[in-house]
Amino acid sequence: MKCPYCGEEMEQGVIQSQHELSWMAKRHFMGGADFHEGSVLLSALSIFKGSAVVSHLCRKCKKVIIDYENGKCDCNHSK
Numbered sequence: 001m002k003c004p005y006c007g008e009e010m011e012q013g014v015i016q017s018q019h020e021l022s023w024m025a026k027r028h029f030m031g032g033a034d035f036h037e038g039s040v041l042l043s044a045l046s047i048f049k050g051s052a053v054v055s056h057l058c059r060k061c062k063k064v065i066i067d068y069e070n071g072k073c074d075c076n077h078s079k
Protein backbone atom coordinates (compact mmCIF):
# COMPACT_ATOMS: atom_id res chain seq x y z
CA MET A 1 0.00 0.00 0.00
CA LYS A 2 1.27 3.47 -0.89
CA CYS A 3 1.10 6.13 1.79
CA PRO A 4 -1.63 8.65 0.82
CA TYR A 5 0.43 11.47 2.34
CA CYS A 6 3.88 10.98 0.80
CA GLY A 7 3.28 8.26 -1.83
CA GLU A 8 5.99 5.93 -0.54
CA GLU A 9 5.46 2.22 0.12
CA MET A 10 4.11 1.51 3.60
CA GLU A 11 5.20 -1.32 5.90
CA GLN A 12 2.57 -3.98 6.62
CA GLY A 13 2.27 -5.21 10.19
CA VAL A 14 -0.25 -5.87 12.92
CA ILE A 15 -1.73 -4.07 15.92
CA GLN A 16 -2.73 -6.57 18.55
CA SER A 17 -4.47 -6.60 21.90
CA GLN A 18 -5.85 -8.89 24.56
CA HIS A 19 -9.18 -7.06 24.14
CA GLU A 20 -11.52 -6.39 21.21
CA LEU A 21 -10.16 -3.75 18.83
CA SER A 22 -12.75 -1.27 17.65
CA TRP A 23 -13.14 2.33 16.62
CA MET A 24 -15.60 4.35 18.72
CA ALA A 25 -16.57 8.02 18.63
CA LYS A 26 -15.37 8.40 22.20
CA ARG A 27 -13.74 6.40 24.93
CA HIS A 28 -15.91 3.88 26.76
CA PHE A 29 -14.84 1.82 29.72
CA MET A 30 -17.68 -0.68 29.46
CA GLY A 31 -18.98 -2.66 26.49
CA GLY A 32 -17.59 -3.45 23.07
CA ALA A 33 -18.52 -2.13 19.63
CA ASP A 34 -21.88 -3.95 19.73
CA PHE A 35 -22.99 -1.74 22.60
CA HIS A 36 -22.10 1.65 21.14
CA GLU A 37 -23.93 2.95 18.07
CA GLY A 38 -21.71 3.95 15.18
CA SER A 39 -18.77 1.88 16.39
CA VAL A 40 -16.67 -0.10 13.93
CA LEU A 41 -15.42 -3.51 14.98
CA LEU A 42 -11.85 -3.94 13.69
CA SER A 43 -10.99 -7.28 15.30
CA ALA A 44 -13.31 -9.54 17.23
CA LEU A 45 -11.79 -10.99 20.38
CA SER A 46 -10.68 -14.60 20.33
CA ILE A 47 -10.18 -15.99 23.82
CA PHE A 48 -7.20 -18.02 22.56
CA LYS A 49 -5.62 -15.56 20.13
CA GLY A 50 -6.61 -12.13 21.46
CA SER A 51 -7.34 -9.67 18.66
CA ALA A 52 -5.19 -8.32 15.85
CA VAL A 53 -5.61 -6.12 12.80
CA VAL A 54 -3.44 -5.85 9.73
CA SER A 55 -2.27 -2.27 9.39
CA HIS A 56 0.14 -0.22 7.30
CA LEU A 57 2.77 2.09 8.73
CA CYS A 58 4.58 5.10 7.27
CA ARG A 59 7.53 5.98 9.47
CA LYS A 60 8.18 9.17 7.54
CA CYS A 61 4.67 10.62 8.02
CA LYS A 62 4.07 8.79 11.31
CA LYS A 63 0.72 7.45 10.13
CA VAL A 64 -0.96 4.08 10.55
CA ILE A 65 -3.76 3.00 8.21
CA ILE A 66 -6.27 0.22 8.86
CA ASP A 67 -8.42 -0.83 5.91
CA TYR A 68 -11.47 -2.46 7.56
CA GLU A 69 -13.54 -3.10 4.42
CA ASN A 70 -15.46 -6.38 4.80
CA GLY A 71 -13.54 -7.20 7.97
CA LYS A 72 -10.40 -7.98 5.98
CA CYS A 73 -8.13 -6.25 8.50
CA ASP A 74 -9.21 -8.69 11.23
CA CYS A 75 -6.64 -11.46 11.68
CA ASN A 76 -9.38 -13.52 13.42
CA HIS A 77 -11.81 -13.09 10.51
CA SER A 78 -12.26 -16.27 8.49
CA LYS A 79 -11.40 -15.41 4.87
Ligand SMILES: [Zn+2]
Binds near residue numbers: 003005060062
Ligand atom coordinates in the same frame (compact mmCIF):
# COMPACT_ATOMS: atom_id res chain seq x y z
ZN1 LIG B 1 4.00 8.75 4.25
